[in-house]
Amino acid sequence: MDSSKSTVRAYLVPSWLPEKRMFDHYENANNTSFTYLWRDDNDEKMEPIQLSAKDYISKSMDWIRSLLDDEKYFPTSTEVAFPKKFEKTVKAIFKKIFRVYAHIFYDHFKTVQALGIEAHINSSFKHFLLFAFEFGLIPKNELEPLNEHIVNRLGSNYTKFLNIGQEKVKKKK
Numbered sequence: 103m104d105s106s107k108s109t110v111r112a113y114l115v116p117s118w119l120p121e122k123r124m125f126d127h128y129e130n131a132n133n134t135s136f137t138y139l140w141r142d143d144n145d146e147k148m149e150p151i152q153l154s155a156k157d158y159i160s161k162s163m164d165w166i167r168s169l170l171d172d173e174k175y176f177p178t179s180t181e182v183a184f185p186k187k188f189e190k191t192v193k194a195i196f197k198k199i200f201r202v203y204a205h206i207f208y209d210h211f212k213t214v215q216a217l218g219i220e221a222h223i224n225s226s227f228k229h230f231l232l233f234a235f236e237f238g239l240i241p242k243n244e245l246e247p248l249n250e251h252i253v254n255r256l257g258s259n260y261t262k263f264l265n266i267g268q269e270k271v272k273k274k275k
C-alpha cells in the first residue's frame with residue numbers, strides 16, 4: 103500500500119493542471135455526469151463537501167490510516183470485541199479506496215502505463231475487487247463508473263463475482 107501510495111502521490115496531479123473536482127466527468131446510464139463528494143462517514147452530521155481530487159485522495163488516505171490506528175475501530179487485542187459499526191467502517195473505507203482506483207483509471211491511466219506499473223495496478227485492483235465482492239463491501243451503484251474497466255480486468259467472471267457480492271450486500275441489509 104505504501105509504495106503504491108507514494109507512486110500515486112508523485113504522479114497523480116501534475117502541478118500545471120490542478121484538478122478541481124473528483125470525477126466531475128463521469129456519466130451514468132442516464133447520461134448525467136456526477137462527482138464524488140467527500141465526507142467523514144463517522145460524522146453523521148457532516149455535510150458532504152466538494153474537494154479537488156488531490157485533496158480527496160489525501161484526506162481519504164489520512165482518514166483510513168487514522169481509523170486503522172484507532173483501537174476503537176480496529177481493536178488489536180483478542181480480548182476486545184469488534185465494535186458494532188465495524189462492517190459499516192470497513193465498507194466506508196472500501197468505498198473511498200474504490201474511488202481512488204476510479205480516479206487512477208479515468209484520469210491517470212496513461213501515466214500508469216508510462217511508468218510501467220499497469221500490471222501492478224491491475225493486479226492490486228483485482229485483489230481489492232475480489233475481496234470486496236466476497237464480503238459484499240461495495241454496492242453496485244458505486245461500481246458503476248468503472249463497470250467497463252472491471253469487466254476488462256475480471257473478464258466474464260465479473261458478472262458472477264458481482265452477483266455473489268450483491269447478494270451478500272442485500273442479505274446484510
Ligand SMILES: [Zn+2]
Pocket residue numbers: 114115121155156205209210
Ligand atoms: Zn488526479
